[in-house]
Amino acid sequence: MSQYRLEVRVKPRPGLLDPQGKAIHHSLNSLGWEGVSDIRVGKAIYVDMEADSPDAALEAAEAMCRKLLANPVTEDFEVSMVGELEGAGS
Amino acid sequence: MKVAVITFPGSNCDYDLYKAAQQVGGDASFIWHRERGIEGYDAVLLPGGFSYGDYLRAGAIARMSPIMEDVISFANAGGPVLGICNGFQILCESGLLPGALMHNNSLKFESKDVLLRVERADTMFTADYKAGQILRIPIAHGEGNYEADKETLEALEAEGRVVFRYVNAAGETSANANPNGSWHNIAGITNRAGNVLGMMPHPERAMEELLGSTDGVALFTSMVASLQTS
Numbered sequence: 215m216s217q218y219r220l221e222v223r224v225k226p227r228p229g230l231l232d233p234q235g236k237a238i239h240h241s242l243n244s245l246g247w248e249g250v251s252d253i254r255v256g257k258a259i260y261v262d263m264e265a266d267s268p269d270a271a272l273e274a275a276e277a278m279c280r281k282l283l284a285n286p287v288t289e290d291f292e293v294s295m296v297g298e299l300e301g302a303g304s
Numbered sequence: 305m306k307v308a309v310i311t312f313p314g315s316n317c318d319y320d321l322y323k324a325a326q327q328v329g330g331d332a333s334f335i336w337h338r339e340r341g342i343e344g345y346d347a348v349l350l351p352g353g354f355s356y357g358d359y360l361r362a363g364a365i366a367r368m369s370p371i372m373e374d375v376i377s378f379a380n381a382g383g384p385v386l387g388i389c390n391g392f393q394i395l396c397e398s399g400l401l402p403g404a405l406m407h408n409n410s411l412k413f414e415s416k417d418v419l420l421r422v423e424r425a426d427t428m429f430t431a432d433y434k435a436g437q438i439l440r441i442p443i444a445h446g447e448g449n450y451e452a453d454k455e456t457l458e459a460l461e462a463e464g465r466v467v468f469r470y471v472n473a474a475g476e477t478s479a480n481a482n483p484n485g486s487w488h489n490i491a492g493i494t495n496r497a498g499n500v501l502g503m504m505p506h507p508e509r510a511m512e513e514l515l516g517s518t519d520g521v522a523l524f525t526s527m528v529a530s531l532q533t534s
Binding site: 230231233234236237282283285287288 | 403407
Protein backbone atom coordinates (compact mmCIF):
# COMPACT_ATOMS: atom_id res chain seq x y z
CA MET A 215 0.00 0.00 0.00
CA SER A 216 1.16 3.52 -0.74
CA GLN A 217 -0.12 6.90 0.25
CA TYR A 218 -1.37 9.08 -2.62
CA ARG A 219 -2.66 12.63 -2.94
CA LEU A 220 -5.43 13.23 -5.46
CA GLU A 221 -7.05 16.39 -6.67
CA VAL A 222 -10.78 16.40 -7.33
CA ARG A 223 -12.16 19.35 -9.30
CA VAL A 224 -15.89 19.89 -9.05
CA LYS A 225 -17.39 22.49 -11.35
CA PRO A 226 -20.86 23.76 -12.24
CA ARG A 227 -22.37 22.15 -15.32
CA PRO A 228 -22.12 24.26 -18.49
CA GLY A 229 -25.25 26.30 -19.05
CA LEU A 230 -26.33 26.31 -15.41
CA LEU A 231 -26.46 29.69 -13.78
CA ASP A 232 -23.47 30.20 -11.49
CA PRO A 233 -24.38 33.29 -9.42
CA GLN A 234 -21.05 33.27 -7.63
CA GLY A 235 -19.19 33.28 -10.94
CA LYS A 236 -21.45 36.04 -12.22
CA ALA A 237 -20.70 38.26 -9.21
CA ILE A 238 -16.94 37.75 -9.57
CA HIS A 239 -17.21 38.37 -13.31
CA HIS A 240 -18.90 41.73 -12.73
CA SER A 241 -16.35 42.66 -10.11
CA LEU A 242 -13.42 41.85 -12.42
CA ASN A 243 -15.05 43.87 -15.22
CA SER A 244 -15.46 46.85 -12.91
CA LEU A 245 -11.82 46.55 -11.82
CA GLY A 246 -10.83 47.12 -15.43
CA TRP A 247 -10.54 43.59 -16.81
CA GLU A 248 -13.12 44.32 -19.46
CA GLY A 249 -11.93 41.42 -21.57
CA VAL A 250 -13.17 38.89 -19.02
CA SER A 251 -16.23 37.36 -20.64
CA ASP A 252 -17.16 34.61 -18.19
CA ILE A 253 -16.29 33.23 -14.76
CA ARG A 254 -17.31 29.83 -13.46
CA VAL A 255 -16.52 28.90 -9.87
CA GLY A 256 -15.90 25.32 -8.85
CA LYS A 257 -13.99 23.76 -6.02
CA ALA A 258 -10.86 21.71 -5.58
CA ILE A 259 -10.85 18.91 -3.03
CA TYR A 260 -7.57 17.23 -2.02
CA VAL A 261 -7.80 13.63 -0.96
CA ASP A 262 -4.91 11.85 0.76
CA MET A 263 -5.46 8.13 0.82
CA GLU A 264 -3.88 4.73 0.98
CA ALA A 265 -4.28 2.49 -2.06
CA ASP A 266 -2.64 -0.46 -3.80
CA SER A 267 -1.81 1.54 -6.91
CA PRO A 268 -2.35 4.96 -8.49
CA ASP A 269 -5.15 3.48 -10.60
CA ALA A 270 -6.90 2.09 -7.54
CA ALA A 271 -6.65 5.50 -5.86
CA LEU A 272 -8.10 7.24 -8.93
CA GLU A 273 -10.90 4.74 -9.14
CA ALA A 274 -11.76 5.26 -5.48
CA ALA A 275 -11.77 9.04 -5.88
CA GLU A 276 -14.16 8.77 -8.83
CA ALA A 277 -16.47 6.61 -6.74
CA MET A 278 -16.32 9.27 -3.97
CA CYS A 279 -17.40 11.88 -6.52
CA ARG A 280 -20.36 9.82 -7.65
CA LYS A 281 -21.44 9.07 -4.08
CA LEU A 282 -20.80 12.36 -2.29
CA LEU A 283 -18.32 14.91 -3.62
CA ALA A 284 -20.28 16.03 -6.71
CA ASN A 285 -23.99 16.42 -7.40
CA PRO A 286 -24.67 14.83 -10.79
CA VAL A 287 -27.62 17.20 -11.38
CA THR A 288 -25.56 20.37 -11.26
CA GLU A 289 -21.87 19.52 -11.28
CA ASP A 290 -19.19 17.79 -13.33
CA PHE A 291 -16.00 16.43 -11.83
CA GLU A 292 -12.45 15.53 -12.82
CA VAL A 293 -9.99 13.55 -10.78
CA SER A 294 -6.22 13.69 -11.14
CA MET A 295 -3.22 12.24 -9.34
CA VAL A 296 -1.06 14.81 -7.57
CA GLY A 297 1.46 12.16 -6.59
CA GLU A 298 2.67 9.61 -4.14
CA LEU A 299 3.32 10.94 -0.63
CA GLU A 300 6.73 10.21 0.82
CA GLY A 301 7.36 8.50 4.12
CA ALA A 302 4.01 6.76 4.23
CA GLY A 303 2.86 3.24 3.51
CA SER A 304 4.99 0.13 3.83
CA MET B 305 -50.57 10.03 14.48
CA LYS B 306 -46.94 9.43 15.43
CA VAL B 307 -44.64 11.93 13.77
CA ALA B 308 -40.86 11.69 13.63
CA VAL B 309 -38.90 14.95 13.42
CA ILE B 310 -35.37 14.08 12.32
CA THR B 311 -32.72 16.28 13.90
CA PHE B 312 -29.35 16.72 12.21
CA PRO B 313 -26.42 18.65 13.63
CA GLY B 314 -27.25 22.17 12.46
CA SER B 315 -31.02 21.71 12.16
CA ASN B 316 -32.74 24.80 13.56
CA CYS B 317 -36.41 24.39 12.69
CA ASP B 318 -36.85 21.06 14.44
CA TYR B 319 -38.67 22.58 17.43
CA ASP B 320 -40.93 24.61 15.15
CA LEU B 321 -41.87 21.45 13.27
CA TYR B 322 -42.39 19.56 16.51
CA LYS B 323 -44.72 22.32 17.74
CA ALA B 324 -46.57 22.45 14.42
CA ALA B 325 -47.17 18.69 14.53
CA GLN B 326 -48.36 18.87 18.15
CA GLN B 327 -50.64 21.82 17.36
CA VAL B 328 -52.64 19.73 14.86
CA GLY B 329 -52.90 16.76 17.21
CA GLY B 330 -49.82 14.82 16.12
CA ASP B 331 -47.73 12.88 18.63
CA ALA B 332 -44.28 14.18 17.70
CA SER B 333 -40.85 12.93 18.76
CA PHE B 334 -37.34 13.88 17.80
CA ILE B 335 -35.06 11.31 16.23
CA TRP B 336 -31.34 12.06 16.23
CA HIS B 337 -29.72 11.51 12.85
CA ARG B 338 -27.38 8.80 14.13
CA GLU B 339 -30.23 6.64 15.41
CA ARG B 340 -31.76 3.87 13.36
CA GLY B 341 -35.34 2.75 12.90
CA ILE B 342 -38.57 4.65 12.35
CA GLU B 343 -40.93 1.72 12.80
CA GLY B 344 -44.26 2.69 14.27
CA TYR B 345 -44.18 6.26 12.93
CA ASP B 346 -46.88 7.50 10.56
CA ALA B 347 -45.00 10.45 9.09
CA VAL B 348 -41.46 11.82 8.89
CA LEU B 349 -40.56 15.51 8.93
CA LEU B 350 -37.15 16.80 7.81
CA PRO B 351 -36.55 20.25 9.31
CA GLY B 352 -34.90 23.37 7.99
CA GLY B 353 -31.55 24.62 9.16
CA PHE B 354 -27.96 24.26 8.10
CA SER B 355 -27.14 20.61 8.60
CA TYR B 356 -23.36 20.18 8.75
CA GLY B 357 -22.99 23.89 8.13
CA ASP B 358 -24.08 23.37 4.49
CA TYR B 359 -20.53 22.08 3.92
CA LEU B 360 -19.87 20.59 0.47
CA ARG B 361 -23.46 21.25 -0.68
CA ALA B 362 -26.59 22.00 1.35
CA GLY B 363 -27.98 18.66 2.54
CA ALA B 364 -25.23 16.54 0.98
CA ILE B 365 -23.69 15.28 4.20
CA ALA B 366 -26.97 14.97 6.14
CA ARG B 367 -28.18 12.72 3.35
CA MET B 368 -25.48 10.21 4.37
CA SER B 369 -26.71 10.06 7.98
CA PRO B 370 -27.65 6.57 9.23
CA ILE B 371 -31.32 7.53 9.75
CA MET B 372 -31.66 8.56 6.11
CA GLU B 373 -31.48 4.94 4.99
CA ASP B 374 -34.60 4.33 7.06
CA VAL B 375 -36.26 7.50 5.79
CA ILE B 376 -35.63 6.39 2.20
CA SER B 377 -37.13 2.92 2.88
CA PHE B 378 -40.09 4.54 4.68
CA ALA B 379 -40.72 6.87 1.70
CA ASN B 380 -40.33 4.08 -0.84
CA ALA B 381 -42.93 2.07 1.08
CA GLY B 382 -45.38 4.98 0.68
CA GLY B 383 -44.84 6.67 4.07
CA PRO B 384 -45.42 10.43 4.07
CA VAL B 385 -42.23 12.51 4.22
CA LEU B 386 -42.21 16.30 4.35
CA GLY B 387 -38.93 18.18 3.90
CA ILE B 388 -38.86 21.92 4.48
CA CYS B 389 -36.00 24.20 3.38
CA ASN B 390 -32.86 22.25 4.35
CA GLY B 391 -35.18 19.23 4.51
CA PHE B 392 -36.07 19.81 0.83
CA GLN B 393 -32.36 20.05 0.01
CA ILE B 394 -31.75 16.74 1.83
CA LEU B 395 -34.62 15.10 -0.09
CA CYS B 396 -33.07 16.19 -3.40
CA GLU B 397 -29.62 15.02 -2.37
CA SER B 398 -31.07 11.67 -1.29
CA GLY B 399 -32.77 11.14 -4.64
CA LEU B 400 -36.26 10.96 -3.09
CA LEU B 401 -37.01 14.10 -5.09
CA PRO B 402 -35.42 14.99 -8.44
CA GLY B 403 -33.31 18.06 -9.15
CA ALA B 404 -31.19 20.29 -6.94
CA LEU B 405 -31.40 23.58 -5.05
CA MET B 406 -28.77 26.01 -6.22
CA HIS B 407 -27.65 29.40 -4.91
CA ASN B 408 -30.32 32.07 -5.14
CA ASN B 409 -29.85 34.05 -8.32
CA SER B 410 -29.99 37.22 -6.17
CA LEU B 411 -26.79 36.01 -4.44
CA LYS B 412 -28.49 36.97 -1.19
CA PHE B 413 -29.86 35.02 1.71
CA GLU B 414 -33.58 35.73 1.29
CA SER B 415 -35.48 36.02 4.56
CA LYS B 416 -38.98 37.41 4.16
CA ASP B 417 -42.62 36.52 3.66
CA VAL B 418 -43.53 35.33 0.18
CA LEU B 419 -46.80 34.57 -1.54
CA LEU B 420 -47.41 31.04 -2.71
CA ARG B 421 -50.09 29.70 -4.99
CA VAL B 422 -51.44 26.24 -4.20
CA GLU B 423 -51.20 24.38 -7.49
CA ARG B 424 -52.54 21.07 -6.24
CA ALA B 425 -55.14 20.71 -3.52
CA ASP B 426 -55.51 16.98 -4.10
CA THR B 427 -52.33 15.83 -2.37
CA MET B 428 -52.13 14.42 1.15
CA PHE B 429 -50.27 17.59 2.15
CA THR B 430 -52.66 20.14 0.67
CA ALA B 431 -56.20 18.73 0.83
CA ASP B 432 -57.26 21.41 3.33
CA TYR B 433 -56.29 24.17 0.87
CA LYS B 434 -58.14 25.18 -2.27
CA ALA B 435 -56.44 24.97 -5.66
CA GLY B 436 -55.36 28.47 -6.61
CA GLN B 437 -55.40 29.69 -3.00
CA ILE B 438 -52.72 32.27 -2.19
CA LEU B 439 -50.72 31.75 1.01
CA ARG B 440 -48.39 34.06 2.89
CA ILE B 441 -45.51 32.00 4.24
CA PRO B 442 -41.96 32.97 5.22
CA ILE B 443 -38.81 31.85 3.46
CA ALA B 444 -35.25 31.94 4.83
CA HIS B 445 -32.66 30.44 2.52
CA GLY B 446 -29.57 31.09 0.44
CA GLU B 447 -29.95 28.06 -1.77
CA GLY B 448 -33.51 27.65 -2.95
CA ASN B 449 -33.12 28.02 -6.68
CA TYR B 450 -34.73 24.85 -7.98
CA GLU B 451 -33.04 23.37 -11.04
CA ALA B 452 -33.15 20.05 -12.84
CA ASP B 453 -32.46 18.82 -16.36
CA LYS B 454 -35.00 19.74 -19.02
CA GLU B 455 -36.53 16.27 -19.15
CA THR B 456 -37.14 16.22 -15.38
CA LEU B 457 -38.63 19.72 -15.38
CA GLU B 458 -40.99 18.88 -18.22
CA ALA B 459 -42.02 15.67 -16.45
CA LEU B 460 -42.71 17.58 -13.20
CA GLU B 461 -45.07 19.91 -15.05
CA ALA B 462 -46.68 17.20 -17.18
CA GLU B 463 -47.34 15.03 -14.14
CA GLY B 464 -48.64 17.95 -12.05
CA ARG B 465 -46.02 17.52 -9.36
CA VAL B 466 -45.47 21.22 -8.71
CA VAL B 467 -47.49 21.84 -5.54
CA PHE B 468 -46.52 25.46 -4.71
CA ARG B 469 -45.27 28.35 -6.82
CA TYR B 470 -44.05 31.83 -5.88
CA VAL B 471 -46.54 34.43 -7.10
CA ASN B 472 -47.28 38.14 -6.83
CA ALA B 473 -50.32 39.65 -5.12
CA ALA B 474 -52.35 39.09 -8.27
CA GLY B 475 -51.50 35.39 -8.10
CA GLU B 476 -49.24 35.51 -11.17
CA THR B 477 -45.89 33.75 -11.43
CA SER B 478 -43.93 36.89 -12.24
CA ALA B 479 -40.14 37.11 -12.14
CA ASN B 480 -40.20 39.68 -9.32
CA ALA B 481 -42.30 37.35 -7.17
CA ASN B 482 -39.60 34.70 -7.50
CA PRO B 483 -37.17 35.11 -4.58
CA ASN B 484 -34.44 32.76 -5.78
CA GLY B 485 -34.62 32.18 -9.52
CA SER B 486 -36.34 28.79 -9.35
CA TRP B 487 -37.42 27.40 -12.68
CA HIS B 488 -41.12 28.21 -13.31
CA ASN B 489 -41.27 29.80 -9.82
CA ILE B 490 -41.24 26.35 -8.22
CA ALA B 491 -41.48 26.49 -4.42
CA GLY B 492 -42.46 22.89 -3.69
CA ILE B 493 -42.73 19.56 -5.50
CA THR B 494 -43.75 16.00 -4.78
CA ASN B 495 -42.38 12.67 -5.89
CA ARG B 496 -44.33 10.70 -8.48
CA ALA B 497 -46.27 8.70 -5.87
CA GLY B 498 -47.23 11.91 -4.06
CA ASN B 499 -46.08 10.85 -0.58
CA VAL B 500 -42.90 12.96 -0.47
CA LEU B 501 -43.16 16.77 -0.49
CA GLY B 502 -40.20 19.13 -0.53
CA MET B 503 -40.67 22.88 -0.20
CA MET B 504 -38.44 25.86 0.53
CA PRO B 505 -40.99 28.06 2.39
CA HIS B 506 -41.64 27.41 6.08
CA PRO B 507 -45.30 26.52 6.84
CA GLU B 508 -44.23 25.62 10.39
CA ARG B 509 -43.44 29.31 10.91
CA ALA B 510 -46.94 30.30 9.79
CA MET B 511 -48.96 28.62 12.53
CA GLU B 512 -49.99 31.55 14.74
CA GLU B 513 -51.77 34.84 14.08
CA LEU B 514 -49.38 36.45 16.54
CA LEU B 515 -46.44 35.54 14.29
CA GLY B 516 -48.01 37.01 11.17
CA SER B 517 -49.72 34.14 9.41
CA THR B 518 -51.66 30.96 9.99
CA ASP B 519 -51.46 29.89 6.35
CA GLY B 520 -49.21 26.95 7.21
CA VAL B 521 -51.72 25.24 9.50
CA ALA B 522 -53.72 23.58 6.70
CA LEU B 523 -50.64 21.75 5.47
CA PHE B 524 -50.29 19.95 8.78
CA THR B 525 -54.04 19.38 9.23
CA SER B 526 -54.11 17.91 5.70
CA MET B 527 -51.38 15.44 6.64
CA VAL B 528 -53.16 14.41 9.84
CA ALA B 529 -56.50 14.00 8.06
CA SER B 530 -55.00 11.88 5.28
CA LEU B 531 -53.41 9.57 7.84
CA GLN B 532 -56.61 9.21 9.80
CA THR B 533 -58.63 8.22 6.75
CA SER B 534 -56.05 5.84 5.32
